[in-house]
Amino acid sequence: MNNIALGRYIPGDSFLHKMDSRIKIIGLIIFFVAVFLTYGSVAQNFIMYGIFFLTFLIFIKIARLSFSSVLKSLKTLWVMMIFLLIINTFAIKTGDLAFVINGYEVYWDGIVRTCYIIIRLMLMIMLTTLLTSTSKPLDLTFGLEWLLGPLKLLKVPVHIFAMTISLALRFIPTLMEEANKIMRAQSSRGVDFKEGKLKDKFKAIISLIIPLFVSSFLRSGELADAMETRGYDPNGKRTKYRRKYWKSKETFQVIGCFVLLSVFILLAVYQPDFIALVQGLF
Amino acid sequence: MSIKLTDVSYTYSQKTPFAFEALKHVSLNIKDHSFLALIGETGSGKSTLVQHLNGLLLPTSGEVQINNYILSIENGKRKYIDITKVQKKKYRKKQFDIRDLRKYAGLVFQFPEYQLFEETVLKDISFGPKNFGATDEEAEKMAKEAIQLVGLDETYLSRSPFELSGGEKRRVAIAGIIALNPSVLILDEPTAGLDPQGEREMMELFKNIYDSGKSIILVTHNMDIVLKYVEEVIVMKDGQLLAQTTPLKLFQDEKFLVNTAIEPPFVFKVAKELMDNGLKIELESIKDIPSLVKEIKRVEHE
Numbered sequence: 001m002n003n004i005a006l007g008r009y010i011p012g013d014s015f016l017h018k019m020d021s022r023i024k025i026i027g028l029i030i031f032f033v034a035v036f037l038t039y040g041s042v043a044q045n046f047i048m049y050g051i052f053f054l055t056f057l058i059f060i061k062i063a064r065l066s067f068s069s070v071l072k073s074l075k076t077l078w079v080m081m082i083f084l085l086i087i088n089t090f091a092i093k094t095g096d097l098a099f100v101i102n103g104y105e106v107y108w109d110g111i112v113r114t115c116y117i118i119i120r121l122m123l124m125i126m127l128t129t130l131l132t133s134t135s136k137p138l139d140l141t142f143g144l145e146w147l148l149g150p151l152k153l154l155k156v157p158v159h160i161f162a163m164t165i166s167l168a169l170r171f172i173p174t175l176m177e178e179a180n181k182i183m184r185a186q187s188s189r190g191v192d193f194k195e196g197k198l199k200d201k202f203k204a205i206i207s208l209i210i211p212l213f214v215s216s217f218l219r220s221g222e223l224a225d226a227m228e229t230r231g232y233d234p235n236g237k238r239t240k241y242r243r244k245y246w247k248s249k250e251t252f253q254v255i256g257c258f259v260l261l262s263v264f265i266l267l268a269v270y271q272p273d274f275i276a277l278v279q280g281l282f
Numbered sequence: 283m284s285i286k287l288t289d290v291s292y293t294y295s296q297k298t299p300f301a302f303e304a305l306k307h308v309s310l311n312i313k314d315h316s317f318l319a320l321i322g323e324t325g326s327g328k329s330t331l332v333q334h335l336n337g338l339l340l341p342t343s344g345e346v347q348i349n350n351y352i353l354s355i356e357n358g359k360r361k362y363i364d365i366t367k368v369q370k371k372k373y374r375k376k377q378f379d380i381r382d383l384r385k386y387a388g389l390v391f392q393f394p395e396y397q398l399f400e401e402t403v404l405k406d407i408s409f410g411p412k413n414f415g416a417t418d419e420e421a422e423k424m425a426k427e428a429i430q431l432v433g434l435d436e437t438y439l440s441r442s443p444f445e446l447s448g449g450e451k452r453r454v455a456i457a458g459i460i461a462l463n464p465s466v467l468i469l470d471e472p473t474a475g476l477d478p479q480g481e482r483e484m485m486e487l488f489k490n491i492y493d494s495g496k497s498i499i500l501v502t503h504n505m506d507i508v509l510k511y512v513e514e515v516i517v518m519k520d521g522q523l524l525a526q527t528t529p530l531k532l533f534q535d536e537k538f539l540v541n542t543a544i545e546p547p548f549v550f551k552v553a554k555e556l557m558d559n560g561l562k563i564e565l566e567s568i569k570d571i572p573s574l575v576k577e578i579k580r581v582e583h584e
Contacts (some may be wrong), residue, residue, distance in 0.1 A: 010299055068379070076458065178396075181391065183331065185391045185394065185396075187338055188336060188391070188459065189409060189410035189459065189462070190381055190384055190388040190410055190413030190414045191413055191460060192381070207397075210399035211396050211397055211398065211399050214396070214399075215396050271466065
């Protein structure tokens with residue numbers, strides 16, 4: 001339970017920590033787009049994924065995070081990976097036949113596509129972890145609110161969304177702590193969360209979930225009251241205590257992001273045979 | 283048959299930027315059949331310490347021995363060793379099941395009412411015993427005994443724990459641990475948030491359990507409780523053990539009290555003032571207001 005790194009801010013003063021959260025979010029979205037584009041042949045796709053992974057490693061180095069702590073965020077993913085692998089290998093029946101297990105035909109296309117999805121998911125989660133571990137939750141919500149700003153014109157209650165998100169983010173560590181506490185309390189009553197039969201495990205989970213639900217409902221009610229006593233009005237206009245200014249540095253960074261995006265899109269649209277290009281150089 | 287901590291240190295979130303050393307080289311001995319209080323400021327490591335006593339936390343370095351169970355970490359691996367098995371030598375496995383320890387030393391967390399989850403009080407109290415291998419009938423019997431021990435009657439057994447009042451929930455949660463019949467009962471601030479009446483009843487309950495031959499270890503901020511019930515006090519500060527002494531000695535050591543910002547109970551201060559002004563009462567016999575009155579009367583008659 002302690003090793004869920006996703007969503008936890010790790011203090012630091014690197015370039016990435018200091019970067020405006022709005023730009024980090026824009027950059028993240030651009031990376032997401034880039035990760036989901038296809039760049040021609042299978043080999044070319046894998047080369048691009050390799051490049052993304054390298055960029056990601058460089059970012060980690062810049063942010064002075066430990067690679068293992070980010071990898072930990074992938075731990076929860078592997079069940080989904082196996083699930084995808086099974087579904088995909090049996091559902092996709094195009095391309096060349098790879099091998100046959102007990103009469104089931106597995107095709108190369110299925111395997112390759114599973115690899116794509118898994119790599120994409122991994123990259124997405126790792127990049128998101130990078131974002132959340134270098135930005136304070138409050139900065140993140142500020143960034144989101146700002147980016148969703150144009151929706152205000154359509155009468156979308158943007159800052160209610162932002163408030164909801166920031167509260168949710170704020171309470172992740174609290175809930176984790178609560179879950180930890182309840183787990184320890186139930187362990188004192190002989191619950192074994194790690195081992196045991198499936199039925200016992202089911203019971204163990206129930207003994208955790210129910211108290212957790214009860215206390216989160218209680219907590220949310222108390223929080224709502226506390227906010228109201230301090231005059232919170234969801235429809236009121238709010239001001240900021242810390243104001244963020246958009247400087248020329250930010251403009252350049254955003255332009256940089258969009259240049260990158262256009263490069264990726266051009267690569268995806270024209271799909272140049274860059275393996276041949278590189279070979280041609282030598 | 284005692285609890286022994288040898289040079290125990292514990293660091294939370296080790297090897298991360300959040301690393302925090304909560305216990306620093308704590309060594310202590312708690313003899314069998316003790317009524318002991320752990321006191322100290324918030325964040326002094328009391329709660330961390332009590333979680334070592336039933337193996338919920340393992341020392342980062344050092345060794346914890348509870349009765350015949352020894353817990354430590356060696357080369358990053360948890361090590362549970364049962365001495366009786368080592369001594370007999372006929373057991374090839376000297377390891378023990380951590381649950382044996384959890385049954386031996388029952389730990390009640392702060393605000394235990396949050397751990398209730400079953401549909402009925404009976405089910406919730408018998409949840410623990412069942413986990414430790416009791417049959418349905420045995421568990422029900424234990425639950426019935428436990429609910430009476432905590433001062434509620436059997437009509438509560440069929441009710442939902444969520445419809446009870448805060449104090450009743452607390453009792454039910456404590457009954458859930460008492461039903462395990464632990465030899466050492468450890469309680470983290472069991473009286474926090476209770477009214478004076480509830481507090482007194484709760485403490486009388488622990489006293490009864492103590493009198494039946496069990497050990498009680500409690501974390502508390504309430505010095506009146508320390509004076510009235512407890513036989514031994516451990517004072518913690520910043521993860522270190524400052525003193526292990528009796529309440530009487532603790533409350534008389536004025537220099538120590540100032541340094542640790544411990545406020546002696548009001549009745550104790552009054553008694554001391556009376557003594558300083560010439561009344562020949564004995565401090566040992568003063569536990570609360572009735573005992574002070576009794577002592578004054580005794581001195582008057584002499």
